[in-house]
Amino acid sequence: MSRPPLDTPVGAPPAQQTAMFLSMKVDLVVNGVRHELRLDPRTTLLDCLREHLGLAGTKKGCDHGQCGACTVHLDGRRVNACLVLAATLDGREVTTVEGLARDGQLHPVQAAFLEQDAYQCGYCTAGQIMSAAALLSEPCGESDAEVKECMSGNICRCGAYKNIVAAVQQARRRPA
Amino acid sequence: MEMFQLRRADDVAQAVNAAAYAEDRQGAPVRFLAGGTTLIDLMKLDVERPGMVVDINRLPLDRIEPTPEGGVRIGATVRNADLAHDPVIRERYPVLSQALLSGASAQLRNMATTGGNLLQRTRCVYFRDVAMPCNKREPGSGCPAIGGYNRNLAVLGTSDACIASNPSDMNVALMALGAAIEIQGADGARTVGIDDFFLLPGDTPQRETVLAPGELITHVTLPPLPAGTRSHYLKLRDRASYEFALASAAVVVTMANGSIKTARVAMGGIGTRPWRVPSAELLLAGGAPSAAVFEAAARELLRDARPQSENAFKIELARRCLVHALNTVTAAD
Secondary structure, three states, X not given: OOOOOOOOOOOOOHHHHHHHHOOEEEEEEEOOEEEEEEEOOOOXXXXXXXXXXXXXXXXXXXXXXXXXXXXXXXOOEEEEHHHOEHHHOOOXXXXXXXXXXXXXEOOHHHHHHHHHOOOOOOOOHHHHHHHHHHHOXXXXXXXXXXXXXXXXXXXXXXXXXXXXHHHHHHHHHXXX | OOOOEEEEOOOXXXXXXXHHHHHHHHOOOEEEEOOOOOHHHHHHOOOOOOOEEEEOOOOOOXXXXXXXXXXXXXXXXXXXXXXXXXXXXXXXXXHHHHHHXXXXXXXXXXXXXXXXXXXXXXXXXXXXXXXXXXXXXXXXXXXXXXXXXXXXXOOEOOOOOOOOOOOOOHHHHHHHHOOEEXXXXXXXXXXXXXXXXXXXXXXXXXXXXXXXXXXXXXXXXXXXXOOOEEEEEEEXXXXXXXXXXXXXXXXXXXXXXXXXXEEEEEEEOOEOOOEOOHHHHHHHOOOXXXXXXXXXXXXXXXXXXXXXXXXXXXXXXXXXXXXXXXXXHHXXX
């Protein structure tokens, strides 16, 4: 196999190499809006949303994929935004909690969270809602136990789980 | 996280070449990035500090295809969720589907890939903390897990250098199924059976698999299973969901006329690699399923188990786990 052409000066000092790769061009569609960004390759999707695009609805909890507070949809599927490098997402579509409502109408999951009072402090709520919205189109059994299993990637330290399960079940009975 | 060069590969040759190039020309460790659920986590902890990251998410390795022999060939970037819910996997290899769905969360399963899960790193707290010594992370620095916090660590395959457990569920199922792993390197392709893929820590715990630097996993192939084969995965853990196994069992049993014709059994959570003992499987083969036979097989599989200061309970837990899984898989429908 032939090797690709050099785009790094071999033996260049680390600082110089760093400067070359410090910023990467990324076209990202977030909530239907295209953004042309230049990003440090270390930027996670979570930090990109919050720090570069001003979309602070997506929350940073553990920053290690353990709590689910940063859950967003990537090409329609729920992921932990803290474990995705934004520079790898050129041309991909992201939906955050800010993009869930349509034409001034809350998403059924958002409405259900309100009706069921499915939160206390609210910090995990955006992640819970994004997870639940994705769950509507995933294979998940009908029982509360199965909903709990499907939602186990979202931690609520206030312990509002009972109402969260009720909200998810309500949204499933009245889908979008 | 330290700075790295990020490259996107569009095909396998590009990915492998980028890796080979980085290795010999720059001396910087290179990592392939797929789902990122292990790699990005460890890069944030400075446990992984690659000089180059090659994004392989756009490689055409995201398909699940039948093989001419009647098995299934799984691309390395097939997501755990897609593999778990694939109709063929669910019907013919339920142990794999169950193992995948017992691991991580729905979000992580949408990200994590087949190839990446084979390379999932240990959850040993000392490995994940760069302020602590760890022979796996920094060879020769010591192993504070021995005599330290080791409740979740291995009782089989350990050495004086390392007792880290392999945390994967998928790998346990793949071992019970006898999967084969296709690997592409700069010098060509090779296929390694899963029994030969994982290395014991010995005195080189930093080497976890037979992959050479720059080699890329491209596919995992499952063999066809004979008629009358049933399989099952049982995972025991501290909470009901979203937790690593204390002990798990993947059992693949071919039945004929009420007897066990052949069995393949692997266990997770208890070994430095997914654990399989062929002599235990031989005890199961050729007779009717019975509690006595299951007990004997479990004792044989765990014969060399050596507890650490906090995890002796795992040996009894693993014994019961395997017996229960065998009971379940052989029970009449």
